[in-house]
Amino acid sequence: MTQDLLVSKGLGVKYGSFAALSDVDLNIRPNTVHSIIGPNGAGKTTLFHALTGSVRASSGRIMFGGQNITPLSDDQRVRMGLARSFQVTSLFQSLPVRENLRLAAQGRTPWQALRMWQAAEANSEALATADALMQRLDLSRVADRAAGELSHGQQRRLEVGMAMASKPRLILLDEPTSGMGIDDIGSMKRLIADLGRDHTVILIEHNMGIVMDISDRITVMQSGRTLVEGTPAEIRDNPAVRRAYLGSMMTGGHA
């Protein structure tokens, strides 16, 4: 059987004395889309913070590609191939789309990329990566437009592209469709499903239509703990999940 790409065992996070995450076991198989769902305040974002290293685990262990990454910094985890999509606010708003992607392909984080500004001049490999990503993200038409001038949907696709530029093994996407119109949602959904084939995706998403359509596995969280994990069909039919959502989220559309 293929080894899981990411595993957490007994993962816990405390904010002061408040346990935001307790005893979370995750098994993420390679080349899958694995969604994390749950009501507001369930601990989904805190779980992302713990996996990427932006908050310290107060208990438990995280393994990535067979290595214990629990003590590693967020930068070290990025260098190992664990990427989180950048937020719109961290795009270089005044730079063209191609430059944003080229810089992301040069360094593993925006800040490292910025330091490599000079050396980036002649880097044809990074440009080739940027061009290939623009094609895949349907952004070639706006290659020379400043990121800040793009539509909301295009900016959100660019954020995902910035994460892809470092060619990570695992991409964590936090509500990539939030604030999007219906047309943009369709193309983002196809992009994420596609990413699950040649990368591995962990997705936080409130739109249950998307989650049910493109997830291979789903973990449901409630009050900082894992409620249940399974395939979309198993999750849809699970009585505990239905109780947790009072039926409302399982019928599709937005939460």
Ligand SMILES: Nc1ncnc2c1ncn2[C@@H]1O[C@H](COP(=O)(O)OP(=O)(O)OP(=O)(O)O)[C@@H](O)[C@H]1O
């Ligand atoms: N920095 C913080 N300090 C203290 N408590 C926090 C902090 N960040 C989050 N929390 C609390 O931890 C719990 C989990 O929050 P988290 O943001 O992880 O939930 P979530 O499932 O992502 O929610 P949402 O769907 O609303 O984004 C909540 O009760 C929240 O109020």
